[in-house]
Amino acid sequence: MPAVGDVVERGAPARIGRLRRWTRTLRVAWWLGWQVESNWTDPLRFFTYAVARPLGGALILYFMYRVVAGVGRGAAVGFFVIGAAFWPLVVGGMFGMVLGVIGDREHWRTLRYIYTAPISWRAYLIGRALAQQTSSLAAVPITLVFGIFVLQIPISPGTVRPALLTAALALGIVSAIAMGTLVVSAALSISGEAWRMPEAIGAALYLLCGVIFPVQVLPGALRTASEAFPFTWWLEAVRRALLGPGGVRSFPAIGDGAVLARLALLAAAWSVAAILVFGFAERRARRLGILDRESAF
């Protein structure tokens, strides 16, 4: 009877088996995503994409601020350096997920084998997203150190609040994955064009969510929209966690706890929406027979 024993989970209690399978899938997908990521990122390319890009963005903004607004250093610079340092986590989360579907479907042609494996496809896609976010996260300290020592943004042991930072980071990662799940749901229905969605949506959110300027400067309607996205609150929380009370705020009237609460609430709401939409998109794709369809490039 070796055939039965070969798949260990068959005998295990269902719930433990399922949880273990979920985390194992997450881990293996993360590993795969990391291989995909580090393949085209030999150290130089990793540096170019993960470090030089956010850093360059921050520098451009720095000079613009200096020339236009005469703001040289300090609090205002801290605002957008932190925005530029952390924003890649959002784009990375979306991009990792899209790679997990479109890359598997059209480039590696493995989607049908991944999909018919006894795994949670969601865990797999989340693992792929986390892999991208890991590399985005790895670049954050580099940008921040540069900001602290060269641009003299006021981050010091006294201003950093680790608990708030950790909570905010976790919720930001969840939110980015929820957004990625929505993008991927679209990718299941439309064709290869979904490649460009993370960049496009990322760019729109970049302007909307207060990455480089406080959201108060937005016109009324956009400001309301901005407040519906978790990323607005996420960046606000991260800034407060790093810059302390001296930093520039998007929502000066709202306390730290309330900012974190809104972030948590929106992260949860977007996650629920993402799960529902994804479930619908997956069923629809299986029904229409387009799950493993390759778009004609």
Place this chain on the structure above:
Amino acid sequence: MSHAIEIRDLARTYRSKRPPRSGGPATVVALDGVSLDVRPGELFGLLGPNGAGKTTLIKVLVTLLLPSSGSARVAGLDVVADARRVRELITMVSGGETSGYGLLTVREQLWMFAQFYGIPGRRARARIDELLEVVGLGEEGDRRVSALSSGMRQKMNLVRGLVPDPEILFLDEPTVGLDVGAAREIRAYIKRWIGEKPNRTILLTTHYMAEADDLCDRVAIIYKGRIIACDTPAALRRRSARGSRFVLTTDPLDPGARLGDLPGVVGTEMRTADGRSELELQLADDGAISGVVRALSEGDRKIYSLQKLEPSLEDVFVEIVGRRMEEADEPPSG
């Protein structure tokens, strides 16, 4: 569980790829009421021309595609309601595609899939090495997938399907596009694999008559989404009611030679080349060949070869559909 696979009135339509405006229909019927049973331990073949619906049927069975109507059970489990549990018991391998994470090594890629099936690391590695050896990829384990030839990739893909030791293995045209040698190796391994343990089941699709004939315990011929015949290859061949056929080569005959008038000769076809005539004879029964041989020797014609043509699955197909299988291929849609 009495059947490994149980298919009842399965139908599947697609939205047409070509829009109806261009004159085509709005939907394509890929499966049109298929019912089939595959027994545990069987190597079951689904034979049909391109576009017959073979891949569609496999996709439904491996939970990639929902049926439009009807039902299918794999290992006793419904492919729609119990998709998750079905996936634990099956794997699928499609030929004719270069699938695989090109940037991983062959071993890494196989290890990754083994993880998805919950096979402990050390056992997975041992089994991967063993299977790579068997399919002749023993030396390639540490090469990148992208560096493999398409034949090697197809073999690697087969190993991916075998590592989890599935109860039911789905092979969608496993040898398509391979050179003769590689195709033969894959066929030999498929035979060996199913023979190793009694309850392994394979559903294989192919549009190669010889492959179905050579490999399969039973064959269903599928055409335009319907099963038009299903039996053992031998029984299918016997069913072909075209009497008996012979080819013989002889000295050149005049086109006027009236062999067709001999008793028991139903039809003749003659080609003359290089100073020989090749004669294909359709006879009412085997015995009628002696009359032909006598007539030739009386006419002082030497006979250089004489061969009885066994009916093939091709004959069965021609009989039912009215044309040869290559002619029944659906033109590739653009």
